[in-house]
Amino acid sequence: MDVRGYVxxxxxxxxxxxxxxxxxxxxxxxxxxxxxxxxxxxxLAEHLRAAGFPVAEVWETSGGGLPAVFAEWPAADxxxxxxxxxGHHDVQPAEPAGDWDSPPxxxxxxxxxxxxxxxxxxxxxxxxxxLGVRARLAADSAAAPPVTVKLLVEGEEESGSGNFAxxxxxxxxxxxxxxxVVSDTTMWAADVPSMCTGMRGLAEAEVTLTGPARDLHxxxxxxxxxxxxHAMASLLAGLHDAAGRVTLPGFYDRVVPLSGQERExxxxxxxxxxxxxxxxxxxxxxxxxxxxxxxxxxxxxxxAEVNGMWGGHTGPGRKTIIPRSAHAKVSFRxxxxxxxxxxxAAFTEYVLAVTPPGIHAAVEVGPGVRPCRSPIGSPAVQAxxxxxxxxxxxxxxxxxxxxxxxxxxxxxxxxxxxxxLAVGLDSDNIHAPNEKADLSLLxxxxxxxxxxxxxxxxxxxxxx
Amino acid sequence: MDVRGYVxxxxxxxxxxxxxxxxxxxxxxxxxxxxxxxxxxxxLAEHLRAAGFPVAEVWETSGGGLPAVFAEWPAADxxxxxxxxxGHHDVQPAEPAGDWDSPPxxxxxxxxxxxxxxxxxxxxxxxxxxLGVRARLAADSAAAPPVTVKLLVEGEEESGSGNFAxxxxxxxxxxxxxxxVVSDTTMWAADVPSMCTGMRGLAEAEVTLTGPARDLHxxxxxxxxxxxxHAMASLLAGLHDAAGRVTLPGFYDRVVPLSGQERExxxxxxxxxxxxxxxxxxxxxxxxxxxxxxxxxxxxxxxAEVNGMWGGHTGPGRKTIIPRSAHAKVSFRxxxxxxxxxxxAAFTEYVLAVTPPGIHAAVEVGPGVRPCRSPIGSPAVQAxxxxxxxxxxxxxxxxxxxxxxxxxxxxxxxxxxxxxLAVGLDSDNIHAPNEKADLSLLxxxxxxxxxxxxxxxxxxxxxx
Numbered sequence: 001m002d003v004r005g006y007v008x009x010x011x012x013x014x015x016x017x018x019x020x021x022x023x024x025x026x027x028x029x030x031x032x033x034x035x036x037x038x039x040x041x042x043x044l045a046e047h048l049r050a051a052g053f054p055v056a057e058v059w060e061t062s063g064g065g066l067p068a069v070f071a072e073w074p075a076a077d078x079x080x081x082x083x084x085x086x087g088h089h090d091v092q093p094a095e096p097a098g099d100w101d102s103p104p105x106x107x108x109x110x111x112x113x114x115x116x117x118x119x120x121x122x123x124x125x126x127x128x129x130x131l132g133v134r135a136r137l138a139a140d141s142a143a144a145p146p147v148t149v150k151l152l153v154e155g156e157e158e159s160g161s162g163n164f165a166x167x168x169x170x171x172x173x174x175x176x177x178x179x180x181v182v183s184d185t186t187m188w189a190a191d192v193p194s195m196c197t198g199m200r201g202l203a204e205a206e207v208t209l210t211g212p213a214r215d216l217h218x219x220x221x222x223x224x225x226x227x228x229x230h231a232m233a234s235l236l237a238g239l240h241d242a243a244g245r246v247t248l249p250g251f252y253d254r255v256v257p258l259s260g261q262e263r264e265x266x267x268x269x270x271x272x273x274x275x276x277x278x279x280x281x282x283x284x285x286x287x288x289x290x291x292x293x294x295x296x297x298x299x300x301x302x303x304a305e306v307n308g309m310w311g312g313h314t315g316p317g318r319k320t321i322i323p324r325s326a327h328a329k330v331s332f333r334x335x336x337x338x339x340x341x342x343x344x345a346a347f348t349e350y351v352l353a354v355t356p357p358g359i360h361a362a363v364e365v366g367p368g369v370r371p372c373r374s375p376i377g378s379p380a381v382q383a384x385x386x387x388x389x390x391x392x393x394x395x396x397x398x399x400x401x402x403x404x405x406x407x408x409x410x411x412x413x414x415x416x417x418x419x420x421l422a423v424g425l426d427s428d429n430i431h432a433p434n435e436k437a438d439l440s441l442l443x444x445x446x447x448x449x450x451x452x453x454x455x456x457x458x459x460x461x462x463x464x
Numbered sequence: 465m466d467v468r469g470y471v472x473x474x475x476x477x478x479x480x481x482x483x484x485x486x487x488x489x490x491x492x493x494x495x496x497x498x499x500x501x502x503x504x505x506x507x508l509a510e511h512l513r514a515a516g517f518p519v520a521e522v523w524e525t526s527g528g529g530l531p532a533v534f535a536e537w538p539a540a541d542x543x544x545x546x547x548x549x550x551g552h553h554d555v556q557p558a559e560p561a562g563d564w565d566s567p568p569x570x571x572x573x574x575x576x577x578x579x580x581x582x583x584x585x586x587x588x589x590x591x592x593x594x595l596g597v598r599a600r601l602a603a604d605s606a607a608a609p610p611v612t613v614k615l616l617v618e619g620e621e622e623s624g625s626g627n628f629a630x631x632x633x634x635x636x637x638x639x640x641x642x643x644x645v646v647s648d649t650t651m652w653a654a655d656v657p658s659m660c661t662g663m664r665g666l667a668e669a670e671v672t673l674t675g676p677a678r679d680l681h682x683x684x685x686x687x688x689x690x691x692x693x694h695a696m697a698s699l700l701a702g703l704h705d706a707a708g709r710v711t712l713p714g715f716y717d718r719v720v721p722l723s724g725q726e727r728e729x730x731x732x733x734x735x736x737x738x739x740x741x742x743x744x745x746x747x748x749x750x751x752x753x754x755x756x757x758x759x760x761x762x763x764x765x766x767x768a769e770v771n772g773m774w775g776g777h778t779g780p781g782r783k784t785i786i787p788r789s790a791h792a793k794v795s796f797r798x799x800x801x802x803x804x805x806x807x808x809a810a811f812t813e814y815v816l817a818v819t820p821p822g823i824h825a826a827v828e829v830g831p832g833v834r835p836c837r838s839p840i841g842s843p844a845v846q847a848x849x850x851x852x853x854x855x856x857x858x859x860x861x862x863x864x865x866x867x868x869x870x871x872x873x874x875x876x877x878x879x880x881x882x883x884x885l886a887v888g889l890d891s892d893n894i895h896a897p898n899e900k901a902d903l904s905l906l907x908x909x910x911x912x913x914x915x916x917x918x919x920x921x922x923x924x925x926x927x928x
Contacts, residue, residue, distance in 0.1 A: 213745020219867020222797050223767035224758045226751040233700035281677020285822025287690040294688045303687035312772030333686050358749025403683020
């Protein structure tokens with residue numbers, strides 16, 4: 001039986017298993033649901049053992065967090081490459097539950113669409129790999145896949161993956177791999193299959209500027225002493241130049257530029273900018289760095305954003321003061337190969353340099369997230385693209401994501417390239433009521449998974 | 465008996481009367497004290513009648529506010545000029561009462577200093593005129609003063625003088641005068657007598673910039689849509705140029721420049737900038753418009769100050785959003801002959817001009833206060849200066865005030881020049897616990913008042 005035949009004939013069984021899993025409310029952000037997160041990990045480990053994985057274990061984190069699931073199905077050939085699939089089994093809270101058409105944890109199928117919290121993010125996309133591996137074996141009439149397949153399915157992704165990097169470091173040996181397959185993103189559209197090729201990272205800081213010892217009367221002091229709000233406005237205004245570029249020295253030094261081919265492929269995505277702006281509630285103006293399209297700006301270019309600022313009199317009425325202090329929260333979206341710590345340091349230096357005499361500046365830096373990148377020309381990405389093209393029967397384009405989770409940690413700590421293979425849609429209502437997944441797309445995901453093991457085996461010399 | 469002899473011999477009587485008046489807690493800002501404000505008006509009218517004023521009336525405002533007191537003592541010669549004294553009989557709240565060394569409304573004399581709410585601001589400075597007029601009559605052995613003396617003593621000054629302009633318009637005829645004597649300011653120091661020669665006005669506005677329909681995720685939208693906080697920071701930063709000048713077009717067009725003589729006289733004030741900065745709690749930096757001293761900056765130059773700004777995430781922790789809106793409260797201290805409405809209009813125009821596409825701007829303008837000016841070379845000011853120099857026996861210098869009350873309304877509506885004749889000190893703790901007045905200075909004020917009527921009569925041809 002070929003891959004498609006196997007996948008399609010096992011669709012009812014796949015759907016039934018997914019429904020069982022979705023019924024477990026594994027909300028990592030809700031301490032009252034943590035027992036369910038553990039139950040979810042147990043369910044997955046049992047499911048993978050039943051599917052034939054020789055190894056399927058629940059892994060506790062060192063930090064006392066919520067467990068991950070690790071599974072491994074070794075290739076027959078010990079010299080074959082190893083692929084590690086990343087996903088997560090915890091889910092977002094379902095509130096407000098009243099906004100759901102059917103209960104969030106009572107999965108319901110309507111017209112080929114499966115509704116339930118986690119259907120798309122990320123249980124459906126984890127589970128298709130189990131079907132994909134079995135389809136591969138069936139098509140090859142083999143007892144083991146052509147590459148070693150490992151799965152690492154996290155239990156704290158929706159809560160910030162706080163213990164994940166430590167887990168990766170602790171288990172680095174058992175997680176050793178030649179390629180990391182991430183199945184936690186989206187495609188452009190059901191009829192425009194695509195692969196993510198990069199995610200923006202984040203640097204964060206909070207600035208406090210302090211001037212006078214107390215709020216001063218602007219009649220008595222106005223014009224004679226520095227005003228922290230003026231200093232803050234100048235500081236924040238100075239973060240961008242007239243072309244919308246970030247002014248921090250060296251900010252763009254490590255930015256890997258978009259290649260002509262990448263720009264050409266991005267431009268081919270059927271992007272409806274007007275609709276996107278309407279979705280943002282903007283009155284019709286895209287804005288940003290000169291010389292880049294909107295998709296390039298939000299996916300492939302770094303930014304500086306002021307997320308909040310405050311100081312002085314912010315209540316009703318008027319108060320003619322020179323306030324004691326001014327505050328701002330600033331974050332930077334980063335692209336490969338920018339480093340959050342370097343950017344935060346450059347920002348801190350900038351703040352201190354532009355703070356005028358008489359004002360004291362303090363900058364508190366957040367932990368940051370590293371950006372990641374999956375070059376479209378790499379052998380692993382090309383293999384993933386062929387697998388998806390075979391599953392969907394049409395050309396696969398490339399996207400990026402504006403934000404990210406722990407993907408950069410995976411690539412950095414395990415030292416392997418990332419390949420994004422996912423079939424979610426932006427319309428799946430992840431993190432919102434009525435989350436859903438198109439079952440036919442999940443089945444194409446299983447198919448792509450099966451093709452991927454074959455494609456990776458075919459380029460083994462380029463991977464190991 | 466000469467003026468000084470009369471004043472000094474009537475000191476006990478003056479002090480006794482002032483103590484009676486100070487015992488009435490005429491706090492206009494406290495509705496529970498409004499009956500006391502009315503009692504205070506009655507007390508003053510009776511006192512002035514007893515002092516010999518042929519006319520002494522309590523005037524209700526048209527707006528249902530707290531009453532003013534009007535009194536008039538006509539000159540024997542109906543062609544003599546008229547001087548109108550302005551002051552107020554309402555006082556600031558006394559809270560926190562526990563911080564007073566003696567109860568705020570139980571006036572106490574200690575070492576020649578009278579403690580009590582209103583001792584300096586402004587009952588003591590109103591009352592010295594009653595003694596001054598009588599000293600003039602005694603010295604002249606006359607039944608009427610050499611100029612017509614009118615008093616207008618407001619009851620809502622500490623609450624914003626909300627009904628005062630309307631009262632001035634309603635009673636314009638009975639208030640007709642050739643010079644307005646304002647006794648509600650301070651001198652530089654007990655041994656550095658001075659006169660105020662100008663007060664800054666105020667223009668106020670609140671700006672709201674609105675962008676997206678809701679807070680947007682900066683991962684999904686960051687870099688592609690305008691951020692209202694960026695627009696606000698640029699707008700506010702753009703209000704000043706590198707020299708600390710306000711950039712609004714035409715902002716300085718109506719500013720009457722300081723003359724060389726004024727600058728020279730200001731520079732002779734023994735100003736301890738270090739101590740002033742320490743008082744502001746600044747770490748040692750004066751700042752402001754290039755080319756001007758600190759006293760010039762805070763008294764004689766207009767400013768733009770951001771009094772408050774806010775938008776986006778201002779609570780604990782981090783939230784990577786592009787916020788829906790940004791807000792700022794901005795005020796301008798103005799000097800003669802700037803017009804608050806013109807400045808507010810220029811600011812509104814500026815905001816609309818610099819607001820980027822995709823952001824909507826709304827500017828709400830406050831009522832504003834007009835600046836006032838009392839030119840040092842004018843005959844009335846010179847007469848006031850001679851009167852003060854005679855009372856203090858030394859040269860009188862000139863100051864200004866950084867903020868103001870209803871003085872510009874007085875000058876505008878009554879169409880007469882302002883002369884500031886006052887003996888309060890910055891150390892009098894007005895608006896604070898332990899308000900006090902130096903009784904010997906109040907007596908010098910009475911003396912100066914007596915001399916002033918004579919000096920004004922001597923320049924009658926220059927006034928009328």
